Amino acid sequence: MAKATKKQALGRGLSALLKDPENDIQSASDKNADKVVGNIVELDLDTIEVNPFQPRSNFNDEALRELATSIRELGVIQPITVRKIDFNKYQLVSGERRFRASKLVGLATIPSYIRIANDQESLEMALVENIQRQDLDPIEIALSYQRLIDEIELTQEKLSDRVGKKRSTITNYLRLLRLDPIIQTGIRDGFVTMGHGRALVNIEKKEDQISLYERIVGDNLSVRDTEKAVKAYHEGSATKKTSPKSDQGAAFVKSGTNALTERLSVKVAIQANPKGKGKITIPFHSEEEFNRIKKLIIGE
Template sequence: MSGKKRGLGRGLDALLGAGARPTPPATGNGQEQPGDGVLKELPVDLIQRGKYQPRRDIEPESLQDLADSIKAQGVMQPIVVRPISDSRYEIIAGERRWRATQLAGLHSIPTIVRDVPDEAAIAMALIENIQREDLNPIEEAAALQRLQQEFELTQQEVADAIGKSRSTVANLLRLMSLREDVRRLVEHGDLEMGHARALLALEGEHQSQAARTVVARGLSVRQTEALVRKLLEQGQNPQPDQTEPRLDPNIRSLQDDLSQRLGTRVEIRHGAAGKGKLVLSYSSLDELDGILSHIK
């Protein structure tokens, strides 16, 4: 990590200042909010998806519900953006509200404009989204991991920054050690966090097989814990099969970094000869547009 990022270890407030404080309610257009940026109404087409957005998937049903609410009552909470050119803005927090506003047919949205550098934008996006948005456990865990790694924070410092207990942060971070296929089941809601915590006791393909069994049988968390205990007692958790190649730590780090920067799941299939494939996942055309805006 660079020295300037490590500066966050001395306290997030040193970098963020007032930026990490809750966003004030909308009170007008173009009004200065001391220490908090400028409050104004911006056209939705001048705003683009934030590259530090921890959310990967937004369920169409929940997005439509929010759009219906916005159509009836308007946007109750401004989104937070930063200028990236003379006429365009990038979202720091509030992508779901921005998407729902477009779905509702509105052409503008109340925003708080904060002119902040990349490092502050990373911290603000992660912290505000973790605190404000309904992230699934894997999205939240990935966001916490990035916050910890980007700024070399302890689990306690991460916990203090987002207003959660250290044990909650520790349990979420443990989810990142799940196998990729098991993480996807948690991310898509097929497994709950309790299931995932139980499955962490298993390794390799045994973890994946147990996860598939839990989903297929619709096992409860208690039943999953019993299944894991049974497998461990029967010695069905040997060391992972060495014939199944593990992802190189450098490739995994690059994969995770690309996932965070593009705001979507990224898979790098790296072959022994140096060739491979880069696979990007998206769940809607809007999400694809957001990915492409970061690549162009």
């Protein structure tokens, strides 16, 4: 208990030091900087602003209320990290959920690690520290990787070293940003997984991505089923490019396709070459439908 009291008293003492205009610390070389930078300090919540570089954009309201309840009972166990931007003004680097939850329960102060950094360093710290979190969704992680590449000018190799991930892992996340925004939202909201997204990204046309995405959600397709569907999509595209259209192979196919489709009540596909050779494909989706079609064809 004595140790906890001493630690809190130290935090209050550093808070007073930071509020003294004669000790306005702006860099690590300033007087008393060593007493503040890297130490836990109780900061007034109203002196802290949120970080515009924060990669997280979704905050679950229920989870935030649960955290607020925990903070009300136990206090803030893990300090937030801030950077000093002006006299008695700070900006969040990490810990926005704890910051928001503390405001919800009406706390006046919050334990904080203080760092001194410029905007670029702050962006890198925020992104790298948040990427390590377990509760970021795949799209948030992908966007964070992309910002590090674009704004910090890191190569994928350097980014791999910085965040401790294989380059192939980073590449897989970045590829998700090639998905249609509707599918990205679906990943963020949990309708499909990153595995589904990795399969869908192999389809270049956005409208075809959306079509298969709707099928995944509607039919509850697994990742493996999705991979098979993507493979079938590409095989179908290759067939269209290398084979004549079914209704161009022979004149009789045009009327025959419509007649069979109407007779069997399923969309019949016919492929035929100009010489009259070809094949008929009759799809079915259940044993019952197969037996119905069989009965129509052979009369049993």
